Amino acid sequence: MTRHFVPFAAALLAGALAATPVLAEDDAAARDQRWTELRQDVFGDRAVEQSKDVVTLDAPVRAEDAALVPMAIKTADPASIKGLTLIIDENPGPVAARVTFGPAGDAGLLKLRTRVNTYTNVHAVAETTDGKLFDAVRFVKASGGCSAPAGSSDQEAMKGMGEMRLKVRDEITPGKSAQATLMIRHPNFNGMQMDQVKRTYTPARYIKEIKVSYNDKDVFTLVSDISLSTDPVIEFGFKPEAKGQIKVAATDTEGSHWEKTFDVPTQSN
Numbered sequence: 064m065t066r067h068f069v070p071f072a073a074a075l076l077a078g079a080l081a082a083t084p085v086l087a088e089d090d091a092a093a094r095d096q097r098w099t100e101l102r103q104d105v106f107g108d109r110a111v112e113q114s115k116d117v118v119t120l121d122a123p124v125r126a127e128d129a130a131l132v133p134m135a136i137k138t139a140d141p142a143s144i145k146g147l148t149l150i151i152d153e154n155p156g157p158v159a160a161r162v163t164f165g166p167a168g169d170a171g172l173l174k175l176r177t178r179v180n181t182y183t184n185v186h187a188v189a190e191t192t193d194g195k196l197f198d199a200v201r202f203v204k205a206s207g208g209c210s211a212p213a214g215s216s217d218q219e220a221m222k223g224m225g226e227m228r229l230k231v232r233d234e235i236t237p238g239k240s241a242q243a244t245l246m247i248r249h250p251n252f253n254g255m256q257m258d259q260v261k262r263t264y265t266p267a268r269y270i271k272e273i274k275v276s277y278n279d280k281d282v283f284t285l286v287s288d289i290s291l292s293t294d295p296v297i298e299f300g301f302k303p304e305a306k307g308q309i310k311v312a313a314t315d316t317e318g319s320h321w322e323k324t325f326d327v328p329t330q331s332n
Contacts, residue, residue, distance in 0.1 A: 098186065105150065105158060109196055110196065111188060112196065113197070118138050118188075119138075119187075120185065120187040122134050126179055129180070129207050130207075131176050132177050136172070136173045136189075138172075143192055144190070145191060146161065147188065147190070148186075154178070154289075155255070156288040157290070160285055161287075162284070164282070165281020165282055167278070167282045168275075168301060172299075176291070177291060177292055178209045178253070179209075182205070185201050186199070187200075209290070210257070212258075213256060214293075217261075221250055222248075226248040227323045228246040229246075229325040230244045231243045231328060234328075240301065241301060245273075251268075251295065253269055254267035270295060271286065272287070272314045273311065273313045275299065275311050277307055277327070282309070306327070308327060309324070310323070310324045310325075
């Protein structure tokens with residue numbers, strides 16, 4: 064694990080971020096240098112090619128809420144995609160999510176809600192089944208998303224932790240991919256948030272892994288860091304059969320583990 068993925072001590076980090084100026088929108092050289100460093104850290108010496116023909120990233124130019132910034136990653140040929148990596152360059156923990164798709168998964172569309180701490184480039188990197196990497200990039204204007212409180216108090220934010228809901232958006236047709244939305248209750252404390260009652264920094268505790276399967280076939284595994292939003296919402300594609308079950312398992316950094324199984328077809332659970 065490199066220095067880019069380890070949250071600093073909360074007080075020192077918050078102070079440092081407060082003292083750091085927002086990256087200038089026109090400072091392309093600085094953004095390019097940051098990406099060069101991150102690309103090396105995450106992918107080593109592997110080539111990463113920009114290509115709108117393979118992957119696209121939809122993100123707001125200016126975030127309405129920096130703690131709930133929607134990201135939508137689309138791929139042109141889902142069957143050729145092995146995995147996706149979402150990187151928010153200027154976040155303290157830049158790698159927001161690493162997603163690996165299984166045989167029951169569909170990489171055509173993946174949506175996440177994220178925290179964005181300052182003006183930054185955001186990269187969505189797709190890995191194809193033959194090992195090639197393709198990148199889509201968007202510039203997002205946001206501020207303070209990583210230090211935004213998860214609730215009125217830590218106790219309030221932790222109520223119902225681990226509860227899950229699943230909604231299948233599309234009508235189930237065997238052989239045709241469908242989209243589902245998964246919601247998980249979890250504060251995703253990242254070590255930078257202040258308890259609004261006690262006025263002390265809350266220790267980091269966030270979801271580190273989510274596994275989704277359909278009829279015992281892997282849909283996707285998502286490994287996350289501190290940049291996913293409170294109460295994560297993930298929209299994903301899967302390949303349904305006439306009838307089946309989606310199983311979700313989530314684990315956080317404190318070792319807590321939650322599982323729930325949903326019957327499919329269904330419109331809401």
